Every structure is written in C-alpha cells, then in structure tokens.
Amino acid sequence: MELRxxxxxxxxxxxxxxxxxxxTADARIARxxxxxxxxxxxxxxxxxxxxxxxxxxxxxxxxxxxxVEGLRSAAA
Numbered sequence: 001m002e003l004r005x006x007x008x009x010x011x012x013x014x015x016x017x018x019x020x021x022x023x024t025a026d027a028r029i030a031r032x033x034x035x036x037x038x039x040x041x042x043x044x045x046x047x048x049x050x051x052x053x054x055x056x057x058x059x060x061x062x063x064x065x066x067x068v069e070g071l072r073s074a075a076a
Contacts, residue, residue, distance in 0.1 A: 007062040
C-alpha cells in the first residue's frame with residue numbers, strides 16, 4: 001500500500017537521503033520516495049506502520065503538515 005505524507009522542512013537532496021536511509025532501515029517498508037520540491041514522502045508499506053512512519057519523520061525534523069509539530073515548525 002502506498003502511504004503519502006506531506007511534511008515540513010524538506011529542503012534538499014540531503015534531507016531526502018536522510019529520510020530514505022532512515023525509513024528503509026525498517027524491513028516492513030519496501031520503498032521510499034521523497035520529493036523535496038513538493039514536500040512529500042511516499043512510502044510503500046502496510047497501513048499499520050503509518051503512525052510509526054509519521055513519528056519517525058517528526059523525530060528526524062520533518063513533521064507532517066497540519067500536525068502539532070508541523071504547525072510549530074511552520075510558525076518558527
């Protein structure tokens with residue numbers, strides 16, 4: 001299943017590589033695609049990991065847009 005996340009703070013290819021490397025370390029995630037220009041992260045995994053992926057993104061500094069962390073990030 002394709003899980004799509006709109007995130008804050010993805011600025012460059014380095015950000016994208018950090019996200020890809022971190023998320024693909026989880027064996028339950030088959031594929032990760034990051035589009036820095038659009039601020040999106042697309043993950044191929046089962047729906048049950050959605051919360052864990054969102055939490056991992058937030059820990060890395062890329063919270064979902066509209067989340068509490070994302071609103072704080074946008075205000076900064």
